[in-house]
Amino acid sequence: MEDILVKLYEMTAFSNIIAEPSFIVMYLIAFGLLYLGIKKHYEPLLLVPIAFGVLLANFPGGEMGVIQADSNGLVEVNGVMKNIWEMSLPEIAHDLGIMNFLYYMLIKTGFLPPIIFMGVGALTDFGPMLRNLRLSIFGAAAQMGIFTVLLVAIAMGFTPQEAASLGIIGGADGPTAIFTTIKLAPHLLGPIAIAAYSYMALVPVIIPLVVKLTCSKKELMINMKEQEKLYPSKTEIKNLRVLKILFPIAVTTVVAIFVPTAVSLVGMLMFGNLIKEIGSDTSRLFDAASNSIMNAATIFLGLCVGATMTSEAFLNWTTIGIVIGGFLAFALSITSGIFMVKLFNLFSKKKINPLIGATGLSAVPMASRVANDIATKYDPKNHVLNYCMSSNISGVIGSAVAAGVLISFLQ
Amino acid sequence: MENLSLGLMLMAVGMITVFAILLIVINLSKLLIVVVNKFVPEETVVKKTSTPSAAPIVIAPDTMEAIQGAVNIVTGGKGRVVKVEKI
Numbered sequence: 001m002e003d004i005l006v007k008l009y010e011m012t013a014f015s016n017i018i019a020e021p022s023f024i025v026m027y028l029i030a031f032g033l034l035y036l037g038i039k040k041h042y043e044p045l046l047l048v049p050i051a052f053g054v055l056l057a058n059f060p061g062g063e064m065g066v067i068q069a070d071s072n073g074l075v076e077v078n079g080v081m082k083n084i085w086e087m088s089l090p091e092i093a094h095d096l097g098i099m100n101f102l103y104y105m106l107i108k109t110g111f112l113p114p115i116i117f118m119g120v121g122a123l124t125d126f127g128p129m130l131r132n133l134r135l136s137i138f139g140a141a142a143q144m145g146i147f148t149v150l151l152v153a154i155a156m157g158f159t160p161q162e163a164a165s166l167g168i169i170g171g172a173d174g175p176t177a178i179f180t181t182i183k184l185a186p187h188l189l190g191p192i193a194i195a196a197y198s199y200m201a202l203v204p205v206i207i208p209l210v211v212k213l214t215c216s217k218k219e220l221m222i223n224m225k226e227q228e229k230l231y232p233s234k235t236e237i238k239n240l241r242v243l244k245i246l247f248p249i250a251v252t253t254v255v256a257i258f259v260p261t262a263v264s265l266v267g268m269l270m271f272g273n274l275i276k277e278i279g280s281d282t283s284r285l286f287d288a289a290s291n292s293i294m295n296a297a298t299i300f301l302g303l304c305v306g307a308t309m310t311s312e313a314f315l316n317w318t319t320i321g322i323v324i325g326g327f328l329a330f331a332l333s334i335t336s337g338i339f340m341v342k343l344f345n346l347f348s349k350k351k352i353n354p355l356i357g358a359t360g361l362s363a364v365p366m367a368s369r370v371a372n373d374i375a376t377k378y379d380p381k382n383h384v385l386n387y388c389m390s391s392n393i394s395g396v397i398g399s400a401v402a403a404g405v406l407i408s409f410l411q
Numbered sequence: 412m413e414n415l416s417l418g419l420m421l422m423a424v425g426m427i428t429v430f431a432i433l434l435i436v437i438n439l440s441k442l443l444i445v446v447v448n449k450f451v452p453e454e455t456v457v458k459k460t461s462t463p464s465a466a467p468i469v470i471a472p473d474t475m476e477a478i479q480g481a482v483n484i485v486t487g488g489k490g491r492v493v494k495v496e497k498i
Binding site (some may be wrong): 146154160163164243247250251254279354402406 | 421433439441
């Protein structure tokens with residue numbers, strides 16, 4: 001009787017959980033993330049699948065946790081070291097479980113982030129950027145946080161590849177952060193994805209905090225429409241529809257020539273946008289890209305990223321470094337955008353509201369909405385949303401280019 | 412130290428590249444605007460005209476009879492059909 005009870009106890013996950021209480025910490029993290037996603041509505045489309053992936057990955061015996069291959073591609077399968085790239089997909093599914101099959105097929109190959117970028121492109125309107133082209137340059141200034149944190153992280157002892165993956169959180173772009181990490185430091189994928197999406201969800205908290213610390217009331221009251229009336233821009237767009245169709249084609253071509261490693265992200269972003277802008281002729285493709293494909297990709301991306309967060313991969317000092325470094329990267333990106341505007345205002349008659357610099361990081365369109373809320377708080381008539389969208393959208397291109405540079409130098 | 416100098420180099424190259432690419436994108440877009448303005452006819456904005464008042468719907472007598480019959484059943488003979496509209 002006692003033997004049966006012992007065997008029953010060993011059959012369940014209790015024995016492993018009691019032997020390794022770190023699993024309980026991971027359950028608490030999963031429950032916390034689920035709470036933030038469901039109750040607090042923090043990026044629920046991604047946080048809920050990620051959190052559930054964390055939960056699935058941490059049941060001993062469930063074989064749902066992602067097993068990371070070492071730098072030579074070796075993984076331990078039933079006590080034998082095997083090269084993951086020499087294993088067939090059915091073999092991976094059989095020996096390592098279904099989650100590893102999904103991870104090595106969809107994530108490790110770098111397949112899903114560009115697919116999500118295609119969906120993002122299909123949902124993005126480049127109109128505000130084309131109408132306010134000169135404001136787009138602030139999307140470049142806001143990438144400074146990426147490279148500053150890269151330096152700080154190297155000084156703290158991270159390898160250049162890990163530091164680059166950490167710094168890219170400052171781009172405030174989930175798919176870009178995931179894509180860069182897959183290429184440079186896949187063992188950090190879980191904590192980096194969590195940090196990136198958590199800080200993106202915290203944009204309504206982080207931007208006002210940085211703006212409060214760096215901007216004066218007078219600066220925040222700069223009214224963009226009044227500036228536009230005082231110093232009207234010379235360019236007038238006579239046919240925005242045609243321009244919007246030509247734009248993605250031209251940008252893809254240029255980026256492909258200068259930074260080929262960024263093409264998988266920028267190219268797919270622009271393809272998604274092109275099928276949106278063509279209109280009824282490609283409406284079925286647009287519908288697929290922005291709905292069914294995007295949704296399916298989001299589910300698998302979230303679950304697989306969550307499944308990389310096994311207790312041994314997540315509960316260490318590196319994760320804490322990523323959480324702190326990620327916040328620093330985010331805040332520095334916002335700050336550098338603001339200071340670029342301040343610098344610009346020193347030499348220009350036509351003043352720009354510093355909030356437009358603050359939205360130079362990606363996180364479209366939440367960053368712009370938050371900036372607009374701040375502006376209208378100081379002056380209810382000062383709507384800066386359209387102007388912020390210009391730097392906000394160019395920030396997406398900027399962070400993808402920054403990722404391309406990092407990948408091409410460090411891979 | 413070697414890694415730090417690599418980091419500094421990446422910072423310089425990365426920021427220059429990001430600025431350069433966005434400047435190219437901005438100037439390319441300006442060029443596109445000039446080309447489109449010159450060679451593509453101006454976009455005509457189709458103003459939404461208010462829909463003309465719908466023509467009175469002609470209901471076939473047998474359909475009208477069926478509707479009245481249904482209303483009679485539901486209202487116990489007290490109801491009366493005043494107007495039939497297509498939604």
